Structures are given as C-alpha cells and as structure tokens.
Amino acid sequence: MKVDERVCNALVLFGMLALPLWALAQDEPFTITLVTRAVILALAAVGLNIVLGFGGMVSFGHAMFFGIGGYAMGILAYHAQTYMPLDLGLFTFEGTKSMPVIWLVAMVVSAMIALLVGLLSLRTSGVYFIMITLAFGQMFFYFAISWAAYGGEDGLSIYVRNDFPGLNTLVPIQFFGVCFAILCVVLFLVARLRASPFGLALNAARQSGVRVETMGLDPMRIKLVAFILSGAITGLAGALFADLNRFVSPSMFSWQLSGELIVLIIIGGVGRLMGPVIGACVFVALEHALGGLTDFWHIYLGVILLCIVLFARGGLIGLLTGKESAHV
Amino acid sequence: MSDAVLATQNLVKTFGALKATDDVSIDLRPGEIHAVIGPNGAGKSTLIQQICGGLKPDAGRVFLNGQDVSHHDTRARAQAGLGRTFQVSALCMEDTVLENAVLGAIGANRAVWRFWASALKTRELTDRAKAALERVGLSEHHQTRCGNLSHGERRQLEVGIALTLSPRAFIMDEPMAGLGAGGSKKLTELLDGMRAQAPILLVEHDMDAVFALADRISVLVYGKIIASGSIDDIKNSDVVREAYLGQEA
Ligand SMILES: Nc1ncnc2c1ncn2[C@@H]1O[C@H](COP(=O)(O)OP(=O)(O)OP(=O)(O)O)[C@@H](O)[C@H]1O
Numbered sequence: 001m002k003v004d005e006r007v008c009n010a011l012v013l014f015g016m017l018a019l020p021l022w023a024l025a026q027d028e029p030f031t032i033t034l035v036t037r038a039v040i041l042a043l044a045a046v047g048l049n050i051v052l053g054f055g056g057m058v059s060f061g062h063a064m065f066f067g068i069g070g071y072a073m074g075i076l077a078y079h080a081q082t083y084m085p086l087d088l089g090l091f092t093f094e095g096t097k098s099m100p101v102i103w104l105v106a107m108v109v110s111a112m113i114a115l116l117v118g119l120l121s122l123r124t125s126g127v128y129f130i131m132i133t134l135a136f137g138q139m140f141f142y143f144a145i146s147w148a149a150y151g152g153e154d155g156l157s158i159y160v161r162n163d164f165p166g167l168n169t170l171v172p173i174q175f176f177g178v179c180f181a182i183l184c185v186v187l188f189l190v191a192r193l194r195a196s197p198f199g200l201a202l203n204a205a206r207q208s209g210v211r212v213e214t215m216g217l218d219p220m221r222i223k224l225v226a227f228i229l230s231g232a233i234t235g236l237a238g239a240l241f242a243d244l245n246r247f248v249s250p251s252m253f254s255w256q257l258s259g260e261l262i263v264l265i266i267i268g269g270v271g272r273l274m275g276p277v278i279g280a281c282v283f284v285a286l287e288h289a290l291g292g293l294t295d296f297w298h299i300y301l302g303v304i305l306l307c308i309v310l311f312a313r314g315g316l317i318g319l320l321t322g323k324e325s326a327h328v
Numbered sequence: 329m330s331d332a333v334l335a336t337q338n339l340v341k342t343f344g345a346l347k348a349t350d351d352v353s354i355d356l357r358p359g360e361i362h363a364v365i366g367p368n369g370a371g372k373s374t375l376i377q378q379i380c381g382g383l384k385p386d387a388g389r390v391f392l393n394g395q396d397v398s399h400h401d402t403r404a405r406a407q408a409g410l411g412r413t414f415q416v417s418a419l420c421m422e423d424t425v426l427e428n429a430v431l432g433a434i435g436a437n438r439a440v441w442r443f444w445a446s447a448l449k450t451r452e453l454t455d456r457a458k459a460a461l462e463r464v465g466l467s468e469h470h471q472t473r474c475g476n477l478s479h480g481e482r483r484q485l486e487v488g489i490a491l492t493l494s495p496r497a498f499i500m501d502e503p504m505a506g507l508g509a510g511g512s513k514k515l516t517e518l519l520d521g522m523r524a525q526a527p528i529l530l531v532e533h534d535m536d537a538v539f540a541l542a543d544r545i546s547v548l549v550y551g552k553i554i555a556s557g558s559i560d561d562i563k564n565s566d567v568v569r570e571a572y573l574g575q576e577a
C-alpha cells in the first residue's frame with residue numbers, strides 16, 4: 001500500500017494531536033508528556049534535517065544547539081526564580097520566566113554559535129566535518145560540566161515552568177499545545193524553505209558544489225546560512241525540552257544526543273519534511289515501550305536502524321510512500 | 329586584444345615536473361567560435377580550469393571584458409559572465425532537468441537569498457529555465473530526473489544550463505564527447521546558433537564538429553600553443569601535422 005506523502009504527513013500530525021487529546025479524556029497526563037517529548041525531539045531533528053538532509057552535512061554536534069537552548073532557558077529562569085540579578089557591569093540582567101523571550105534568546109544565541117562553528121567547520125567535509133562538529137559539541141559539554149555557577153555536573157532545576165501569555169503551562173495539555181503549535185509553524189516554514197530558491201540551491205550544493213559555483217553562487221555561504229537556521233531551530237527545541245523537564249544538565253550537550261538525532265532522522269527518512277517527526281515518534285515509543293523492560297533497548301533501536309539502512313534507504317516515510325528519495 | 333571578450337596572458341601551470349600549461353595566451357573575440365584542439369593530456373582541461381577559476385595558475389593572467397579576473401574565484405568569474413560546460417557532466421543527478429536549469433536561473437537572477445516563494449512557481453526563474461531547455465531540445469524532459477537522462481541528453485542539459493546564465497562567453501570542454509553522429513550533428517547546429525549570442529571557446533576532439541564550427545583554431549600540445557589560425561592554416565600547417573594530426577593518421 002502506497003500513501004501519498006502529503007496524506008502521510010497529515011496523518012502523522014493528526015495522530016500526534018489526537019493521542020494527547022485522547023489521553024486527556026482518559027486522564028493519563030503521562031502520555032501527554034510522552035508525546036510532548038516526541039514533539040520536542042522532532043523539532044530538534046527538523047532543525048538538524050536542514051543541515052543533514054537538505055544540505056548533506058553530517059553534523060555530529062547538534063546537541064550543542066539543543067544544550068544552548070536548554071541553558072538559555074535554565075540561566076534566564078534561574079536568575080528570575082532566585083531573584084538574583086546577574087551583574088554584567090554595564091547592565092544588570094534580571095532573568096525572565098517568559099517563554100517567548102526565552103525562545104528568542106535561545107534561537108539568537110544558537111544562531112550566533114552556529115555562525116562561528118559553521119565558519120570554522122564548513123571548509124571541511126565528510127569525516128572531518130563529522131569530527132569537527134563532534135569536537136565542538138564536546139567542548140560545550142565539558143564547559144557545562146565545569147560551569148559551577150549553573151550547577152556544573154548536577155545541572156539546574158527550575159521549579160516552576162515558564163510562562164506563556166494566557167496559558168497555564170503547568171497543565172500538560174496546554175504545554176503540549178504550545179510545543180505542537182511551534183512544531184507545525186516550523187514545519188510549514190521549513191516546507192517553504194525547501195521549495196524556495198534557497199532550498200533548491202542548498203539541495204544542489206549537497207549534490208555538486210562545483211555546479212553551484214559555476215552558476216555564480218557560493219555553496220559555502222548557502223551551507224552556512226542553512227547551518228545557522230538549523231542551529232536556531234534545534235536551539236528552540238532545547239529551550240522547550242528544558243521547560244518540559246524543568247531541568248537542564250550537561251547531558252543535553254552529550255554526543256549521544258547528537259547521535260540520537262541523526263538516528264531518528266535516518267529512521268524517519270533523511271531529507272524528508274516529516275522524516276524527523278516520524279523518527280522522533282518511533283524513537284520515543286520504543287524508548288517508552290522497551291526502556292521499561294530492558295536497559296539495553298538501544299540494541300533494538302540499532303536493529304531497526306540497521307534494517308532501514310540496509311533495506312529501506314528512504315526511511316519509514318520512504319516505505320510508506322514508496323518513494324526512496326525526497327524528490328517527486 | 330583590446331576588443332577580446334576573454335583573454336589569457338602567459339598562463340603557466342606545472343604539476344610537479346609536468347608543464348601542463350606552458351605560456352598560453354589566447355583570446356576570444358565577439359561572435360566567434362575559437363576551437364582549442366590537442367591530443368589527450370595536452371592540457372586543454374587544465375587551461376579551461378584556469379580560465380574558469382577552478383585552478384590557480386603559477387603565472388599569467390585572465391581577462392574578461394578587459395577586466396583582470398585573475399584573482400576572482402569560480403563564483404565571481406561566473407557572475408562576471410563565464411558560462412561553462414564540463415567534460416565530465418557535473419549535474420545534480422537527483423534533481424529534475426527543470427530544477428537543474430532553474431538553478432542556473434537563480435544564479436543569473438541572483439535569487440538565491442529568497443526563502444519564501446517556491447522556486448518552481450516563480451515565473452521569472454522558470455521562464456528563463458524553460459527557454460534554455462527549449463533551445464537545447466529538452467522541453468519534453470522537464471520532469472525527468474537527471475540521473476535517468478541518456479548520456480547525450482546530459483550533454484544537452486550541460487549546454488542548456490550554461491544558456492540560462494546568458495553569459496558573455498561560453499567555455500565548453502568537449503561538449504560532443506561520447507555523442508553519436510546524430511547527437512554531434514544536433515549539438516553542432518546548436519552551437520553554430522549560439523555564437524551570435526556570445527562567443528564560444530570550444531575544446532573538442534570531434535574534428536568534424538571543429539571544422540564545421542570554428543572561426544579560429546588553436547592547437548595545444550604538451551601545454552603549448554604550437555599553432556593558431558583559420559581552419560585552412562591549421563590543416564596546411566606542417567608543425568600541426570607533425571605534432572598532432574599526424575599521430576592519428
Ligand atoms: N591535478 C593534477 N595533478 C597532477 N597532474 C594533473 C592534474 N590535472 C591534470 N594533470 C595532468 O596534466 C596533463 C593535462 O591534463 P588535462 O586534463 O588538462 O588534459 P586534456 O588536454 O584535457 O586531456 P583530455 O583530452 O584527455 O581531456 C595530463 O598529463 C594530466 O595527467
């Protein structure tokens with residue numbers, strides 16, 4: 001049975017919306033939290049997919065942006081909750097509990113770091129690019145561990161979830177609604193991006209840098225912009241993730257997380273709009289179903305990954321739609 | 329030299345002990361097809377690379393419309409008006425023919441920093457792309473993936489993409505390579521019409537095509553231009569016969 005990709009995409013989003021509503025009716029808040037987790041991981045992977053899928057750059061350091069988003073939230077909320085303004089000399093900084101402000105900061109800081117990391121790493125490709133991005137990710141990881149002011153190794157707890165105007169974000173379904181709405185908006189924007197002249201050029205730069213240069217375009221700059229947009233989206237996801245757990249720790253910077261983001265994109269479908277979303281759903285479902293049974297549930301994830309790499313190059317969305325590649 | 333669209337001045341390029349380009353000065357004048365011929369390994373592609381910015385010469389300069397572009401990279405030279413085709417097709421194989429051509433239109437219109445409107449629904453881009461594809465006879469293939477094109481169609485597409493740029497000069501590295509007689513003839517007719525739009529520096533092994541098209545021929549052997557002139561000059565040149573044409577006979 002082959003499903004049209006758009007129908008498939010709509011069904012996945014519908015399912016992601018329907019499950020928490022059903023859980024609400026059944027009074028099972030834990031399920032809502034679980035789906036929220038999938039939504040946020042999906043958002044992080046949608047960001048990575050711009051680089052990995054559209055641009056063909058295997059960033060093994062995207063947890064860096066996830067962590068930056070997380071710490072942006074953690075630091076801003078920490079100063080607000082402790083009423084300890086941070087004295088930065090020129091001005092004091094009070095912190096904030098406002099989600100929109102936190103998101104903005106998370107995205108701007110992530111974008112700036114992405115600019116720097118991109119400038120330094122995009123000259124390389126293949127294994128070297130993987131290694132450089134991994135190294136940057138690890139730098140942030142160790143920096144967070146040693147940053148005692150914000151909890152060091154133990155991380156930072158935020159006691160009350162941050163505010164969104166007009167909502168009570170402590171109610172699981174309301175926080176889910178916020179995250180799901182963001183995911184939908186970002187997916188819409190990314191869909192536009194992919195079809196735009198920029199998206200077409202990025203896709204071309206993945207296939208042949210020489211071709212793009214010969215057209216008078218700069219593949220490096222195109223990839224850099226993609227890297228920045230990607231970092232900002234993953235950073236936003238990090239801020240939401242921290243708010244979901246009301247906790248940030250260096251593990252948000254871990255290379256395992258970078259790896260998991262790559263894995264779930266491969267499972268869902270590399271370079272497909274909804275690939276990361278499907279991958280995140282499968283990932284969270286497995287983690288939940290098998291994680292309770294065995295500590296070694298990653299083995300099953302590995303088996304699935306292997307099967308997909310060997311037998312279904314287009315990922316799950318490729319299997320569902322019968323089309324191995326993103327292109328029509 | 330002053331009215332030349334494109335000119336090189338004393339280009340030199342060595343690979344270790346090998347002099348791949350040995351003091352090459354050639355030019356390309358408005359409206360002409362200037363063919364560069366020479367045996368395998370003579371340094372033709374190396375010369376083209378230096379003209380287009382892919383290889384940095386050890387010495388010498390490149391001028392485009394009288395402007396020194398020696399220090400421009402590939403991208404800047406393309407923007408300055410070089411439209412290049414590759415000896416080995418460099419296309420986006422996963423993309424459709426139309427998408428490949430639209431990429432050229434994006435380059436020509438400097439439209440790459442647009443993130444919102446769909447590229448394939450932007451008339452200004454697709455019109456330009458489709459017009460170029462029509463000229464090279466690929467109108468039927470807009471939706472065909474490049475990877476599924478025949479070898480000959482890929483060569484046509486290479487030329488088509490160069491056309492989308494509306495360049496000041498075409499630089500073509502063996503566009504006929506691997507084409508059958510029919511394909512060569514069609515492409516020859518196409519190039520014949522293109523020279524009015526912009527002159528062509530044509531590297532080509534297919535001597536029928538060269539003799540049918542060239543206004544001037546330069547012969548490159550071991551990185552050196554050993555002769556340059558009209559078709560008859562070259563046909564009657566002892567140096568050339570000895571160094572090059574003789575080898576094939
Ligand atoms: N990057 C390189 N490093 C070392 N040697 C090279 C390099 N590129 C080309 N050469 C050598 O320079 C010489 C000229 O090569 P080039 O590709 O320019 O020849 P050509 O005239 O285009 O030949 P063909 O007709 O086969 O396309 C050859 O001997 C080739 O082996």
Ligand SMILES: [Mg+2]
Pocket residue numbers: 372373374415501
């Ligand atoms: Mg060659």
